[in-house]
Amino acid sequence: MNEHEALDGARQADPEFLAELQTALHDLMPDLRLVDRGLVLGAESQEAGSMGEEMPEPSIGDLLVDWVAVDPRGRLNLVVWLGSDRSQLPAEPVDMALEILHRSRRQWPFILRHLGPQGVRAESEPRLILVATHFTEATVRKLAVLGSDRVGLLEVHEIRTDSGASHHLVHRWPLQGEGEPGGPDAFLLHLHQELRPLAQSLLQRLQRVDERLVLLGS
Known part of the structure; x- marks a missing residue:
């Protein structure tokens, strides 16, 4: 199972499962204050080049940020569940991370205006938190280059018994108490x-x- 595969296909679009992940996120990181959900970072279809020529359209479509939260330092945290069912998902989590960070910087004034007075520090760049059932060692090494102040990785752990299943989040990188x-x-x-x-x-x-x-x- 790679980073883009959910625990099973039915759970990818299951609102109850996403609600359970949201609760698990609060349990793991209670200092994060949820301020919005479903932030769409649209693709910039055309950009003007240095001499005014049109640039080719990007290969990645709209990207969905599942949860938008603010930490105690006023930094915006963009939380993305990689198992969500969405179109034109990048082939690698590294591609998605770089694209989301790029788009959030380009659209930063509009994001701040949309969120309103939520205590977000405008001068601080957002932090991306990727959530998946599993991250490979290669993916962790690549994303670690961005630094723990820019990216965090969480993995979903399932506990199953005869009475049912529950899901919890754990730090994949940086480990709790490390990286800062x-x-x-x-x-x-x-x-x-x-x-x-x-x-x-x-x-x-x-x-x-x-x-x-x-x-x-x-």
Whole structure:
């Protein structure tokens, strides 16, 4: 079974199954605040080139973001269930991730306007969370290049007994407690984008002061 296959064909379009996934997402990541569902990122049919010529139409059609949520830092999280039944799904999750991130950047002002006052930080780029029954090691390695601040991977785990089945989400990458930077990097990540250059300069100066103190102490 690859990343695009649901647990079975009937569940792909089952609203009850999607509702169960939404509950599982809240259980796993309770800090995420759901603000909308079913965000369609449309394909840009034609773009003007550098000399005004028309560019060819993209090969990927509309892309569906199943859930739109905001984290405590005000960053928008786009959650996509890869088992959903949709047309023109990219052949690889990596293609889908890159295309969604690209389209969300291009359509960012319109997305913010549509969502309204939801506490989204306009200067922070959205994070993509892909949900699937399984991600191959090769897919994880490719998506890890984008960084955990841009992409997260969740897998669906099924528990089945005679009384029925239940589904839960687990972190595939990054693992819980891993991937997020610590120390100065975490400090810079939480700042507004306009303040980061100044803060980075101050941190570098403090580091030089610490190095001098170590030399004097030795």
